[in-house]
Amino acid sequence: MQTQSMNFIVDIDNVGKRIDVFLAEMIENMSRSQIQKMVNDGNVTVNEKIVKNNYKLKEEDEIVLNLPEPVMLKVEPEDIPIDILYEDDDIVVVNKPQGMVVHPAPGNYSGTLVNALLYHCKNLSSINGVIRPGIVHRIDKDTSGVLVVAKNDISHRNLAEQIKEHTVNRIYLAITEGIIKEDYGTINRPIARHPVERKKMAIVEGGREAITHFNVLERFKENTYIQCKLETGRTHQIRVHMSSIGHPLVGDPVYGYKKQKYRLQGQALHATTLGFIHPTKKEYMEFTAAPPDYFIELIEKLRNQSK
Template sequence: MSDGKIFIVNQEDVGMRIDVFLSDKIVDMSRSRIQKLIEEEKIIVNDKITKSNYKLRLNDVIKVEIPEPVKLEIQAEDIDIDILYEDDDVVVVNKPQGMVVHPAAGNYTGTLVNALLKKCKSLSGINGVIRPGIVHRIDKDTSGVLVVAKNDLAHQNLAEQIKEHSVNRIYIALTEGVVKEDYGTIDKPIGRHPVLRKKMAVVENGRRAVTHFKVLERFKENTLIQAKLETGRTHQIRVHMASIGHPLVGDPVYGYKKQKYKLQGQALHAKTLGFVHPRTGEYMEFSAELPEYFTDLIEKLRKIT
């Protein structure tokens, strides 16, 4: 049996694209997932089928049918992971570079979710079988701190904090080139690349994305920065830094074609994560040290004059 939601458009939402509107309203559903539901005619406006670029009108009635998740058996796997904190509601982990957060088509093993299913008695079920407990993600080749919800109460609370931009997320990154400014804010909308659909890009009709950065150390041809997310769009730091001419070192998608250093992906680490505990209301903050490959590279760059 599928779940259903109904939305009525008010004045402040008039003119907004329906896929953007619904991705803001339905916390745990991505814009691409909403677009797929529109294609499958699971989302209708005023009892008529619609398109993803439909601009909302006053008093439009939007009906959303959310199908049951596909029943898949995701196996618990005995994979060693670095758990920074755990209680009955949340588990905070330091994800290594190279590990995918959750299973996806063609890749159902070796992920963080597979490891957590072995370590934890329960994970929230809001995101279905494939993504139990997953409130937010970091890329496969990005290392660092991630919080996972162990029940639906925690999941809904954390998802709301992320939506309200109140979660403290600080990253360390190594960029190509020498960044001249000591501090900066990049406020550019991010959406799907108009031609290369697997890439994200700064696009006019994208969702607002804001990254605050400051320089930690400059090298001959690179810069170590701290980046603080105000919003959390897909590949946000990678896209934003590339957009100002300083892509991340090792980035296979947005970086230089010729890479000097043989990395297994972008030099990006989720250093600090702070949030309000969903049950106690206490602010909690966790940090993870840079992985060895990252610190080794920094030491190497310090010796280049």
Template sequence: MNYFKFKVCENEEDSRLDVFISNNFEDKSRSYIQGIIELGNAKVNGRLKKSNYKLKYNEIVEIEIPDNTDLKVEKENIPLDILYEDSDVIVVNKVQGMVVHPAPGNYTGTLVNALLYYCKDLSGINGVNRPGIVHRIDKGTSGILVVAKNDNAHKKLAEQLMDHSMTREYLALTEGIIHDDSGVIDAPLGRDPVNRIRMCVNKNGRNAITHFEVIERLKTSTLVKCILETGRTHQIRVHMGYIGHPLVGDPVYGYKKQRFRLEGQMLHAKKLGFIHPSTGEYMEFESEIPNHFKKVIGVLRNELKQPK
């Protein structure tokens, strides 16, 4: 555990506990800190408090943040949709609602918990709570991920991510009608200074480029193909919102009032391509859009058919 201690300044009085703590850690999101608080790892003047506790001037905040080695990740018998497997890699089709790896607030039910049950050999580069995980997709996003079984495979796949040679194609359903048939969104992304759970377009952020192409225009939404040139956190979600077309169902960047009851944004990692770390062969995988995606599109298509 890493121990930290802070004193509440006069201008920080009445701040929420979770906001106060997250503001003291540039690399920790507010949701991460809320998970730490839920675990009982944060105290105010020696007493446990909830995330929404309003701090007072001169109060002492203590927090313990676990190292990766402090996390004990359990094997769990959770069904997996395996698209391909050999001695170096596993290609998985992740369902919407599943978190990729354990973190405060999500220690069980993750893809890693399932992989540990399914597979004995996973690369150890990212520590005990992220074995084999080369890249991630959000909890509310479905689709394809490649997992490394050994360190050599992990390094070679990570290099492809870094040099942008890995193919990553998504399907997204956006709010509103996009009139351009295609486009490129080139806008740097960084952490939102006001709400640290969010990312935002920030001139001081990291380079981020998304290519999009309209697949189908529906009555109130647009189905688009998005190809990532870079891979920043929440990139497609932020970029599409930036041009005025947030994703349907997005709980963070989307409309406050959502028409459909969904577990997350309408975003599916449909295609993934990479050079195999041992054979040097280019491999490409596709997955069909999930049922919840099909149902929403079906409703919107039927609306177009109805007479005005």
């Protein structure tokens, strides 16, 4: 198999760093664990010698990282039931369940929404390639709710432009830890990849602009039921923003409390409303999906505890 290489020369500022830490900082789209596996597999050399992950860098070290050619992937249609809220020749709007990944990714090529959509409607836009056909925007695996998918490239470009211009109406329901005293508020804090934990996002100075508007729907004994309206749509935006003000989402395994009181399968977050201009009809359309059963049951439990 052919390989392509990435070469680095260590400068004085990086002397003494572990090689896995250095490479994870230098290569944006690769996690530290992926780097470590490549080192363990012998795909990384320093001065033409294979090293271990704990190798400490010296000035003028020449590092070579050999990247195998990406394997050509084929995403297979799968007969998976999906909740379709609307469909025509241009778009399909679905209510994604909690626990379903939106599109395939390394190590997870089946059981996704894309696999299900390919079985159901055959044609999806080609803009995002074989792995993410039709996917204009995403919601996390453990977030449920409304998602629009493009069935052709013209619709995809139009919807993507609306998202870029912040004209899509996106409303979420969430349950937070703690009691939020304000009835409403706006969180305007930039978000970027976490500088150390590369699979996480964080509030980072100089990151991408991120704005979340929230209002309180109901307060419980130790939790708050809120509605969030996204002005921007950054990865994990609501989860990061609410955690940043001391009110992470209940059940959030990444940004929430280490000890979870309720045994949820993920964060209590539901994309309840999605509104946009139809790409060809040019009419405003809005779709709403009620929260899933676990979410409603949790609210009832919190209400009963508050009595």
